[in-house]
Amino acid sequence: MRTAYQYRLRLTTGQQATIDEWLELCRRQYNYRLGERFDWWEQNRCDVNACPLICYLPELKDKPDFYSQKRDLVNSKQLFPEYKDLPSHTLQDVISRVDQTFERWLKGDSTGKRSGKPRFKGQGRYRSLSFPDPVKPEHIDGKFIQLPKLGQLKLILHRPIPSGFKIKTATITKKADGYYVTLSLQDVSVPVLMPELPVMANTIGIDVGLKSFLVTDDGEAVDIPQPYRKAEKNLKRRQRSLSRKKKGSNRRRKAIKRVAKAHLKVANQRKDFHYKTAKKLLNKGKHIGHEALNIKGIARSRMAKSTQDAGWGQFLQILSIKAERAGLLTIAVNPNGTSQDCSTCGHKVPKKIQDRWHSCPNCGCELNRDHNAAINIKHRAVGHSVLKAQATPDGIPGVTEKPALYA
Numbered sequence: 499m500r501t502a503y504q505y506r507l508r509l510t511t512g513q514q515a516t517i518d519e520w521l522e523l524c525r526r527q528y529n530y531r532l533g534e535r536f537d538w539w540e541q542n543r544c545d546v547n548a549c550p551l552i553c554y555l556p557e558l559k560d561k562p563d564f565y566s567q568k569r570d571l572v573n574s575k576q577l578f579p580e581y582k583d584l585p586s587h588t589l590q591d592v593i594s595r596v597d598q599t600f601e602r603w604l605k606g607d608s609t610g611k612r613s614g615k616p617r618f619k620g621q622g623r624y625r626s627l628s629f630p631d632p633v634k635p636e637h638i639d640g641k642f643i644q645l646p647k648l649g650q651l652k653l654i655l656h657r658p659i660p661s662g663f664k665i666k667t668a669t670i671t672k673k674a675d676g677y678y679v680t681l682s683l684q685d686v687s688v689p690v691l692m693p694e695l696p697v698m699a700n701t702i703g704i705d706v707g708l709k710s711f712l713v714t715d716d717g718e719a720v721d722i723p724q725p726y727r728k729a730e731k732n733l734k735r736r737q738r739s740l741s742r743k744k745k746g747s748n749r750r751r752k753a754i755k756r757v758a759k760a761h762l763k764v765a766n767q768r769k770d771f772h773y774k775t776a777k778k779l780l781n782k783g784k785h786i787g788h789e790a791l792n793i794k795g796i797a798r799s800r801m802a803k804s805t806q807d808a809g810w811g812q813f814l815q816i817l818s819i820k821a822e823r824a825g826l827l828t829i830a831v832n833p834n835g836t837s838q839d840c841s842t843c844g845h846k847v848p849k850k851i852q853d854r855w856h857s858c859p860n861c862g863c864e865l866n867r868d869h870n871a872a873i874n875i876k877h878r879a880v881g882h883s884v885l886k887a888q889a890t891p892d893g894i895p896g897v898t899e900k901p902a903l904y905a
């Protein structure tokens with residue numbers, strides 16, 4: 499089992515300066531290596547219909563890959579001796595980040611999903627340093643963590659590291675309100691739980707919507723807290739004040755920080771809500787069926803604001819991770835027609851987006867629209883419906899497909 503704990507760091511001014519400098523060095527290294535990849539790509543791609551018969555052919559270079567770029571770090575260190583100050587594995591991690599984003603763009607990840615074109619990182623956009631070596635237990639005590647070439651860093655151990663776990667890696671992240679260290683923990687002794695088959699009795703369906711954050715098939719609703727709207731006024735005021743500041747001024751720099759903090763606050767509030775809601779749902783001890791949401795599609799539409807506000811993508815991701823740990827499944831089902839079909843008889847009852855009530859002329863079923871949808875989702879999750887669940891998790895993070903075992 500793998501998990502991550504994050505702790506706040508209390509750094510000395512000197513340590514902060516060192517980390518800031520390293521982040522900047524890594525950012526430059528990242529951009530340089532990304533540039534190398536793009537150069538090669540530009541010179542070696544050729545559309546059949548776009549290449550002139552006579553054209554300048556550059557000298558063919560080897561394709562830069564993870565290993566060649568890693569070997570080339572020696573040259574970086576020779577040209578810019580300051581790179582010698584960094585732990586070598588931290589620097590190698592930069593290369594592997596370049597490798598990952600580039601490969602994900604060209605080939606896609608393990609599921610074949612391709613990401614957008616990698617971007618060069620502007621000032622301050624490179625925010626974390628990885629320490630891929632395992633942290634030994636003696637290198638972390640109640641108040642300090644020892645990291646290579648940084649020495650002792652003071653941290654606030656607000657909760658103890660669970661026993662039986664090994665610390666695999668450490669990552670230092672710079673956020674708007676300070677520095678954090680994230681420890682990736684692993685316990686090999688925890689067996690992977692084999693979940694039972696989802697059936698009607700041990701499964702619930704949830705419908706996520708705009709009216710409520712979600713509705714279960716029991717008709718229970720969890721409302722959307724809209725921290726963004728609430729904090730929006732505050733954020734807007736800060737943004738207005740920022741726009742009045744002269745570029746490059748000290749006051750502008752401070753105003754940027756204030757805006758970033760307001761954003762962070764909103765994000766933290768939202769995440770907290772997601773964790774609490776996921777916990778409440780999983781406490782029922784049942785598998786959870788949900789719609790395979792096309793978040794990208796919704797985000798482009800008029801409902802964009804509410805979507806981002808509610809952050810369903812993040813919620814489903816959290817839900818799937820927490821469920822797995824509890825030995826439960828999250829099942830993404832085909833969302834087509836979940837709100838239109840009658841949950842009792844399967845009759846199609848067309849509704850517009852503003853129709854909030856489901857009233858079936860065929861069987862006389864009367865239900866709240868989202869409640870009806872949640873029941874349909876539950877049916878699909880256990881494979882009861884005629885429209886058997888065919889999840890199409892397109893661009894949705896954290897969506898788990900039905901394991902092949904249950905197909």
Ligand SMILES: [Zn+2]
Nearest residue numbers: 840843858861
């Ligand atoms: Zn009906």
